[in-house]
Amino acid sequence: RKLTTGKTDGEIWEKMGEVCLGCGGCTFLCPTCNCFTVFDHQNSTGGVRERHWDSCSFECFTREASGHNPRKEQHQRLKSRFFHKLSYQFVLRNGRHACVGCGRCISACLGEDSMPEVTARIRREEWC
Numbered sequence: 809r810k811l812t813t814g815k816t817d818g819e820i821w822e823k824m825g826e827v828c829l830g831c832g833g834c835t836f837l838c839p840t841c842n843c844f845t846v847f848d849h850q851n852s853t854g855g856v857r858e859r860h861w862d863s864c865s866f867e868c869f870t871r872e873a874s875g876h877n878p879r880k881e882q883h884q885r886l887k888s889r890f891f892h893k894l895s896y897q898f899v900l901r902n903g904r905h906a907c908v909g910c911g912r913c914i915s916a917c918l919g920e921d922s923m924p925e926v927t928a929r930i931r932r933e934e935w936c
Contacts, residue, residue, distance in 0.1 A: 816887075816930055820929070820930060821883040821884070821886055821887040822883045823883075824883055824886050824921050824926065825881060825882035825883025825884075825886055826883075827919040827920055827921055828865075828882050828883075828886055828919045828921045829918055829919045830865050830866065830867070830882050830885075831865070831918065832863030832865040832866055833913075833916035833917065833918070834865070834912075834913035834916050834917050834921070834922070834923075835863040835864060835865050835889070836861075836863060836916070837912040837913065837915070837916045838910075838912060838913060839908060839910060839912070840893070840906045840907070840908060841863070841864075843861075843862045843863055843864050843869065844859045844860060844861055844862050845859070845860050845862040845869070846858070846859055846860075847860060864885060864888065864889055865882075865885055865886075865889065866885075867879075867880060867882075867885075869885075870885070886921065890923070890926065890927075892906060893905065893906040893907040893923060894906070894907055894923075894927065907923050909924075911924070
């Protein structure tokens, strides 16, 4: 509920951003993550559109054509990812949470920012 209503302390996300390596391991192993980047390749006979697997954990993922990046800082990307995985709005739209509790993010995370750990800390309102 705290994630959905935006009532999480901003300091939590900043501290998480300091710990997160931004490697994308958690998103690449997550069975419900499906972010991609589109590349258009043109040639004399037409062109091809390719979708490449990507991660919302990478700084370049949200960068716009103008150069503006609405989620330049790591903590902003983490907050967005956790919101999409755990918010009630996602449940209303899709009938379930995006986090299925498989634990793959736990094994992938070198920075201790796994979904269960962070969720527990937000519930307890603590961050060490």
